[in-house]
Amino acid sequence: MTSMSHVVLARKYRPRSFEQMVGQAHVVQALTNALSSGRLHHAYLFTGTRGIGKTTVSRILAKSLNCTGADGAGGVTAHPCGVCQACTEIDADRFIDYIELDAASNRSIDEIRELIERAAYKPSVGRYKVFMIDEAHQLTKDAFNALLKTLEEPPDYLKFVLATTDPEKMLPTVLSRCLQFNLRPMAPEVVHEHLAQVLATEGVAAEAGALRLLARAARGSMRDALSLTDQAIAYGAGTLREDGVRAMLGTVDRSHAASLVQALAGHDGAGVLATVAALRQLGLSGAGTLEEMAALLQQMAIEQAVPGALDDTDPDTAGARALAAALAPDETQLLYGIVVHGRAELSLLSDEYAALTMVLLRLLAFPPAGAAPLAAVAPRAAPLVAAPREARSTAPARPPVPLRPSAGPATAAAPAAPVRSAAPAAVPMAALAAGVPTAQEPPPWLDEELPAEDSPADSGRSASPDDARTDGEPPARRTVPVTPPVPALQATALGDQWAATVRPLLAAGSVTALVRELALQAELLAVAPRAEGGRRWRLRVERETLRNPALAAKLGVALQDALGEATEVDVEAGVALDSIARRDGAAREAAQQQAEQLIRSDPVVLALMAQFDTARIVPGSIKPLAATSGDTKAPPP
Ligand SMILES: [Zn+2]
Known part of the structure; x- marks a missing residue:
């Protein structure tokens, strides 16, 4: 064990200045420019997935606003000094004028009221009071509305920072009052490079393959990457070896993924089964297998599209290149799609490996490239x-x-x-x-x-x-x-007229159930002017219950309202050949x-x-995705 095994890397290497923030250059630049030129907004919204640095950037912003410099004479700056009271206390999470509220657990109106009450007082020690509301989309509507008033006319000394993983759930009125910044997930290469620097600083030996696995597993979050690295160091007793990290993450060895792709490329079903049996034997995860296959297929697709573009220092590159030549580009894409979509299916069966087999064999259900499938x-x-x-x-x-x-x-x-x-x-x-x-x-x-x-x-x-x-x-x-x-249905011009007249009434819900049924089941036979003004609509309907004069009268009133003229409805008995139904x-x-x-x-x-x-x-077991609701005529016989 090294001396650092107890150190929490994610905390130790949390960026304390904009310069230290990795992979968010666009946000850093915009904020730096705003702070340098004194163009301060009163509310900021940071969006992005969890662990991406929303709270971190909020704290740096709070320091920038409150930093007094090492000599105590500084003003608002894009480069907080890190040594003044504001800087050190915000870093230590005990600055009285910087308040973080997690809306996931404090989402009610009461918490927001309390926050707003605190907003009434000027900052105790700082230049600005900064309220940070994390997962702001989780606030209740009442809480949002209470907040809105303060957001609209905040006192000069108050700044809001809202953070959310789900900006779509924020009220538009809140969004419109915030200057919005979207923090992006970091590319695995960026994470990898940063991990290498951190571990070099810490003096921890690490295999490149181990870092690659950790960077990939972090899914764009540097915080997660550092936490996983902490765990991996503990797991590996102070060193980072690829096999150890693989075991810790439950990542499936690339060789299994490669042999599956190889078997599928050769349409070798038996090979697929044998590899899945081996995975089962080793207790390796089906989801992990599909993930590793997706990573491999992605590399293969890159090689196929832009030969030579893959990183030669990556030990996985040689294998991906070899397989890229074995599978046609369209089959690579197809398999990638099958693999990515197949992940969701694994949980549907109690036997994960049976499900995995099914997903993989799906590629074999497609004819080989070049064959005319039909x-x-x-x-x-x-x-x-x-x-x-x-x-x-x-x-x-x-x-x-x-x-x-x-x-x-x-x-x-x-x-x-x-x-x-x-x-x-x-x-x-x-x-x-x-x-x-x-x-x-x-x-x-x-x-x-x-x-x-x-x-x-x-x-x-x-x-x-x-x-x-x-x-x-x-x-x-x-x-x-x-x-x-x-x-058979015989579409008529009168039928068209009836449908065009009645459908809007039905869509508007302006008739009750039985009247609606009459309108749907009836055929329009004639429309004729009446001596006393307006028109008479003659309908035919088969069902006796619908031939009720009261229903006809109600339908007449509805039509009259819609058409703006006196309307009478007569209903006669008979088979309706052209009804809306x-x-x-x-x-x-x-x-x-x-x-x-x-x-x-x-x-x-x-x-x-x-x-x-x-x-x-089985006929009828197939359902069209959306039923046609328009005034479609019968298909040609
Ligand atoms: Zn400072």
């Missing part, structure tokens, strides 16, 4: 959505499960086009052995009967199998079962079809379906 798998994908037409017509009431790759002639006729080399194709079954049924036995939940669609609006469109054939798509695309005939239903169905179409042509899905004989898409 053409390669289409022959096998098509039968997956095919159901023999006879089967449907003889059993029209059967719920929609036609995506089963039946042993019918369509499947037999389709050539088995391999997605890629055979080896990886066999892998996912082994990888997913936990909890996923084998290829011979379809998962039971896929055989459950699905509830039949009963909405006439939804089923009207694909009622006729013959209609379905005219658009040139293979019959396999039509998966909605045939149901008793309901005339049917239009919306058709739009929903079109969106659904489009979503299913997208899913069916998605290369990942196609590749998965090609690999898993039992894979099926």
Whole structure:
């Protein structure tokens, strides 16, 4: 152990002047200029992630405002002396006129009232009273409002410093009264360099690899970097070795990340499984693995884009260069995306390594570079959505499960086009052995009967199998079962007029539920002038409950208010062929079809379906992201 093992580096090396602040040159320069030229604002806001130096810069600012210089004759300065009463006491956290309030724990109106009461008194010893409110976004609304008054007209001797990790949550009225500075996360190289200087000063031997790991783990915060370094020195009994730091941080050895990328580059599923098994054996973290892979892939991408740009003194560079040549740039990007997004999935499964395997094998679900993804798998994908037409017509009431790759002639006729080399194709079954049924036995939940669609609006469109054939798509695309005939939606000009008139009323919420239902379900048959002035709107609606004269009268009043003319509404019985409800239903169905179409042509899905004989898409299980709510007409038949 060295003599410094008890020293807390983060405190010892906390910057005490603007010159010592690392990596925030833009903020330092702006503040220095303002202080030097005497252009002082009364409220400052420092934003940035935790541990980035918001409190530090606030203290330096407080010293700058209150420093009297070594001789006691100095004024406001950008270079506080560090020896006067104000400087030393602020550094020691006991200057009576500098008050830090942590809004995370003192967020109520009472705390702010107390602060504001203290603001009424002139500074006791300093030139300025400086109130620093950390995590200011956590103040309650009342507290903010109480503060606002003081912020608007502060006494000359009072300066506010607000700090927040989340400026979006600050009231705009507060933001507008503050001079805002955004502190940026530091690049790992900057942190690395600073750590090297600190450790040289401390006389602690450190391997470059150890510093690189610490700098990366600090995620842009110098405070975190120094705290981690403290821990690492304790962990390594006074020295910083790469393996020790790696063990302390739980960082996965670069070699594991490299062999995973190597295996994925070679589409070697077995290699992926073997490496994941080794990680499990060693108890190395799945998240750490993905992080290390992301770092490696990022280096690879840099090498691919700008050869030679990587740091040659970094021992990881050689490995990244070699792999950069093994993986195509677009696959590198793809894998990076998969790895970064996959991190969130690890917590979803109780078995982290199974989840890790799944994330990694996702790359193998994509065809190798250069292959035409759709053409390669289409022959096998098509039968997956095919159901023999006879089967449907003889059993029209059967719920929609036609995506089963039946042993019918369509499947037999389709050539088995391999997605890629055979080896990886066999892998996912082994990888997913936990909890996923084998290829011979379809998962039971896929055989459950699905509830039949009963909405006439939804089923009207694909009622006729013959209609379905005219658009040139293979019959396999039509998966909605045939149901008793309901005339198809026929969009009319009157329907357009009705929708354009009524939708604003509905959107404004100016009609009650049943009137709304009448407006939605009805078809407009005619609009005719009345002898006594105004117009009569003739509607047709099927449901008897909606053919209530009181509802029609209420709808008439709503229309009258909206149109500004006398309005009468008549309702007759009959099937509404062009109602807003049917239009919306058709739009929903079109969106659904489009979503299913997208899913069916998605290369990942196609590749998965090609690999898993039992894979099926259950119609209706796919939901479009946003339902179309506009006045969309039915898609062309
Ligand atoms: Zn001073």
